[in-house]
Amino acid sequence: MKWWITGAVVLVAAAIVPTFLDPTGYAIRVLTLALLFAALGQAWNIVGGLANQISLGHAAFFGLGAYTSTILLINFGLSPWIGMLAGAAIAAVAAYLLSFPTMKLRGHYFALATLAFSEVLRVIAGSWTSVTGGPVGLSVPFSPDSFWLLQFKSTMPYYYIMLGALVVISGVFVWIRHSSLGYRLRALKENPEAAEVVGVNTTQVKISAAVISAALTATLGTLYAQFTYFFDPEAVFGIIPISVRAAIIAILGGAGTVVGPIIGAFLIVPMEEMANVLLSSRGAGLSQLAFGVMLIAIILIEPRGILALITNGVSRLRRRKSS
């Protein structure tokens, strides 16, 4: 089957699924979150997958998006759609500035620097009480249903908004991958020095990818805030809930591929929910433990992610058939 037919079938199925679900129920909520985190993994994938710059600080941009649009909404009644653009612009500037000190860093050092950056923002959000509400967090003023204010009583509209975000960001990812920026990113990923000597301005390429990825991540922060109506610094600037999750979703599914983060999110988010439901009554931390064990198992079996596991399996079956 051609890839675009597969894509169209999946998209139609994704559009039909919610009509069978209780629009305010638990299942659609989990699916909506999975779509949101698939989009987050995809935004991360632009930097982490295409350029192999493993960021553990994407919460910085997610949080900037959530706080910017919500502060503008609370104080000036500004539509989150506009606040989303403002948040994306601020995140883009932040990523641009951050790229200078982290430019020469690779591997773990880059990861740690990005992580530290998001932690600084988390601490600021927790202490600048007059603007950010401090450690208590911010509540989005509730006035549903309004498309302009991006608020709905039912989960269904959020489902379609997150689906739209995932489609748009996946589109951006595919477009970049096949553009000259994509070629240059892949060259950079494979060998920075060889890329330089064929004329790739690796500095400029890294900055472009980081800025695009950060702006997209910020828009998801806004959507998250509008979906949950309430967030505190840990929820949007947190290392585990956002930064690590974005990275794991992409890596687990298959970093650098467009379907990787989607597979990753639809595996991880429901798995986390299930582990919470089944295990949280039996002891604190047990669900996280089970979750961690699953992650380690998958990474040990196939470090390139589940997508590679599937494609390897398929090609092995084909070979067996043909022989």
Next chain:
Amino acid sequence: MSDTTPTLLSVEDVYAGYDGSDVLHGVSLDVHAGEFVCVIGANTAGKSTLLRTISRLVPKSRGRITFDGTDLMSLKAHEIPKLGIAHVPEGRHVFPDMTVEENLLLGAYTLRQDPVYKERLEKAFTLFPRLKERRRQWAGTLSGGEQQMVVLGRAMMLNLRLLILDEPSHGLAPIVVDEVHDALVKIHEAGTSILLVEQNTSLALSVASRGYVLESGEIVLAESAKALHDDPKVREAYLGL
């Protein structure tokens, strides 16, 4: 010959190294237009550092390097190819997860819409017909010799004036070394100047017209390839004769 043609690349009194300690101690050499020059020397003599300094990959360097009148010391590594200088680093470095054609494209991605692009691609394919056969194949799945051709082909996608080669024969089977040898001769005959660094001294001296001997970061001999080949010290130290 070298006195009648203009100097293309001029390296004057260059010091370079990593983290405080110099590897090159006042190296001077030049390549005239259309010349094929080689630098021979032992493993740690600083041959790669010399080439990396010319293509601006060694940040800690001083001295004068000019290419056709342009001061290279004020440029960044990624600006060097625009002048028509292609550096083929040691170890070949194809981009393994790209197809052969994508690898070549990367040598000229600014020209993708330009008719010149097709022209140069055809030229590279004429020189290396095997690349044309394998244009859609992942570069990482090619043999060592074929990867070397991809890298040379990628260099030809530039408006190539000077080809800088670091150990192109390294790790290749003898029969493949012969192919690389032929390819270099063809590229040179097509009008490209070449600066070659090789551990395989007999190969280097058989293709180049002039050579330098680099020892511990200093040029100790500069002669025609024939004179070097007949030099008793070179014969003993580098040719094993």
